[in-house]
Amino acid sequence: MELVLAAAIGILAASGVWLLLRPRTFQVIIGLTLISYAVNLFIFSIGGLRTGADPVLHGGDIAQYTDPLPQALVLTAIVIGFATTALFLVVLLTSRGLTGNDHVDGEDGTP
Amino acid sequence: MPHQLPSLILCLPFVASVVAWLMRGRGHNRAAWLMTATALLGLLLCLWLAPLILAGDVLRQVIPWAPGLGLDLVLRIDGFSWLMMLLICGIGALVGVYARYYMSPDDPLARFFALLLAFMGSMLGIVMSGNVIQLVFFWEMTSLFSFLLIGYWHRGPSARDGARMALIVTSGGGLCLFGGMLLLGHIAGSYELDAILAAGDTVRAHPWYTPTLLLILLGAFTKSAQFPFHFWLPQAMSAPTPASAYLHSATMVKAGVFLLVRFWPVLGGTAEWSWIVGGVGLVTLILGAYAAMFEQDLKGVLAYSTISHLGLITMLVGLGSALGVVAAIFHIVNHATFKASLFMAAGAVDHEAGTRDLRKLGGLRRFMPVTATLALVAGAAMAGVPLLNGFLSKEMFFAETLAARQGPLLDAISEVIAVAASAFGVTYSIRFVRGVFFGRTPAELPRQPHEPPLWMRFPIGFLALTCLLVGVLPARVIGPTLQAAAASVLGSDLPVYSLAVWHGVTTPLLMSVFAFVAGCLLFAGLRRRFAEREGAPLIGRLGGKRIFERVMAVLAADLPQRIERRYPGRRLQSQLLLIVLLALLAGTLAAAGASLDMELRWSSVDPAFASLWLLGAACAIGAASQAKFHRLAALVLTGGAGLVSCVSFVWLSAPDLAATQLLVEVVTTILILLGMRWLPKRIEGLSVESRRQRFRRRRDVVIAIVAGLGVASLAYAAMTHPVADSISRFFLERAYTEGGGHNVVNVILVDFRGFDTLGEISVLAIVALTVFALLRRFRPAAESIGTPLQQRQQTALDAAAPDRAADHSLTDYLMIPGLIIQLMSPVILLFGLHLFLRGHDLPGGGFVAGITVAVALILLYMARGARWVETRLRVLPVRWLGAGLLLAVLTGLGSLAFGRPFMTTYFQYLDLPLLGRVPLATALLFDLGVFAVVVGTTILMLVALAHQSLRRPRQAPAPAAEGEG
Structure with missing residues (x-):
């Protein structure tokens, strides 16, 4: 389980980083989205991976529940991630309108 | 009563300063008398303390501020600071009277006196501080007010230059002083002045003594205009004369020597x-x-x-x-x-x-x-x-x-x-x-x-x-005060000294006489020469001012320009590369020191989970490769990767996360779809890839693979080395007993860490408003203004057929989905309400419910078009935002009314007629605020973006998305 998730995080991060280094704004926004998946999964995984241990109390020993704290952190991270994606999208649209191209540098000298 | 006096004396000038500031345009008399009266009152209060201080007592007032960090506001009056306070208040009163007649009524006098009063308060703060950090704070404040007073007649360039120079020199020194005080506090183990004064031997024996001393001296020397920092003081003479008399001779420049005397026993x-x-x-x-x-x-x-x-x-x-x-x-x-x-x-x-x-x-x-x-x-x-x-x-x-x-x-x-x-x-x-x-x-x-x-x-x-009085009757006039001041600095080993006018014929007297005669002769001899010269011989050319200006020119203009030329700051792409490389370097350095036993546990691999992520990985890599030429495909693939991580959340016991991720996925996709219309077309194979581009792509693939490997191993290490004693146990144990909810994640969000959540929804609101503001002034690129091909064809079709109205084809296309969505939207809204209500006990909550409701509305927009929705439904997203934030803050404040800390929640169960037993916690109200903010944010952003397509054809001046009417 851990191995698979770690590999998945790695692949998401690698794809994201590659896109981050591309010249076009759309690539960067997709890259940021992929990286945020990786980061969310990473933070989430710090609490340890457990199946069938939802942190919804129904009596009994608290050892049977998984760690709720990373989940709370990730939950807000997801929503904030949406907001920043929106902001970035609008900024890139504005920059596209102002500069006439969609290069991250604002000028289409080198692709 | 005397124990409250220090804070009273300190606050008085600041309050008066604000009052003086508010007197703008009401004549200059009142502000001047306010200054004089304040200073006199401060003087009287100080004199009231005289018996106490002259008896050798130290008056302390501690106002707890952040006791957990060992930070308190400590006001401390001993003989020395009392003497300084007398000076500050006494001369302050005289300056007030003087300035009333000196300043012209045409000057903005309210500002002048407000600044003088604020300076007086800051200066009192320096001498009364019982905590060295606090001292530095007031120290910097005096620099700031000195800057504003020197630059009071800001139309003159000399005033501006002098003010700037004084600020740079003194606040630079203040920064050094801050560093010195941090070191000193570290060595002494406390930032309290009393503790530091008692730790003199430790400080002097410490290996950090010399750097600490140097930093503190830099602060003192810059403030007191000591060589080689003396040049700012003559430049500061552009200040109005009352300010020069007060700040640049009597008090502020004495702060440096005050510091030297104060810390003499320690350093x-x-x-x-x-x-x-x-x-x-x-x-x-x-x-x-x-x-x-x-x-x-x-x-x-x-x-x-x-x-x-x-x-x-x-x-x-x-x-x-x-x-x-x-x-x-x-x-x-x-x-x-x-x-x-x-x-x-x-x-x-x-x-x-x-x-x-x-x-x-x-x-x-x-x-x-x-x-x-x-x-x-x-x-x-x-x-x-x-x-x-x-x-x-x-x-x-x-x-x-x-x-x-x-x-x-x-x-x-x-x-x-x-x-x-x-x-x-x-x-x-x-x-x-x-x-x-x-x-x-x-x-x-x-x-x-x-x-x-x-x-x-x-x-x-x-x-x-x-x-004259001090000169004739020194022992009577200043004796006891000086005695108290000296004793407070020197402690028990106070030397014997005599304040007499006549000590007999002694060497010092002979030196005085000699100096006097020599001075008179020098004047008589060189009278003419003095009048001829501009600047002193020998040192006139070597002005500190010139050197300062040179250094500033290099630091503030040449160097940054050179750096900018060398490292092009406008290229975001190379900056991103730099950031990624630095992150990799930092990660490598951190990992190099660690020794983690990473054994790969193949046995734990679940084949189903593995194949799920095989799909996810393919989606991620596909998205990466398609993002340049096939944006829609890339977006779909990204969504695929998102769904896979959503399934992983369900798999790994995080239902709340899964729900949120799923819904956010939906809105993000809609958002990007809406935005894609404004991006330029990019067709594969039109341009030939240059060698340079090929090199970059290969280099980036290598970087990406290294980064991925690094992140993967870090993640694996983190997962296989669980944290032993986290605070999560606390949350699990108290979620029900103190938060009144079974869903621990939700209880953490709305109760235990409610303050964080408040911050987060504020961020959401700010982002939404920023997006909205940016889109108001949105100007699309010329080639994306035209309507898309399909839309043009449909419009042409509608126009050609006499029996069809405009938009008819569109309505036809969306007939079935539109009907379904329209029928489903009440259901979705109800489901959102359900998610919200059960959030405290079962997966759900304000965030998820908010997005659900927003999705319902957005679907309506998509199916029926903005005009159709807006003629029937007035959604006011900005009001949702405002109401939500207000509700969240008020709920938090509500606990104050019951004498509990901010954001404490109260809960109990309530039996409602139809719904049965419903948990009712004040956290639910807070969650309602979260819900409203999320609804407002999502709708405001999506609708504002969607409206961009409507603007051009309709020639509307501003999008109606806000709908605030």
């Missing part, structure tokens, strides 16, 4: 201290006195003389003897009285005669005899004439220089320099008084001079009288 007594402090003091003493002789500007003479006298005080502290410290304290007071009085006299001359140039002035005693007499007294005190206060402290200074002969410092040379500086002092004092008030009256003065008003003469006279 003093070492060879480093003697050499640096004594040496700098000596150089400043002679340099200031020398330069003062050659000044033509009245205030310039006084500024350099101030530098010289501050050097004298510094040197006294540097001599290393307890008697030196006593003399330093004594001279702080003496210098403040005679120099403030001289500054005011110079101001009066400037005010009445219209010039401050010594070459143009002369014989004013015939027109303003009273001022002339007063200036003569104060000038004589500055020169060190017997029966005046300057004489006494100068005698003590000579005695100490002689006594230090056997000490570590500079043998005979210091005595020679002391006598020389004293002689120069006599020369410039004579030049000042004689040049202005005696001799021939120049044929033409800018103004016909006459005696200034009574209340302008009064402060000068009062101070001159003080000089």
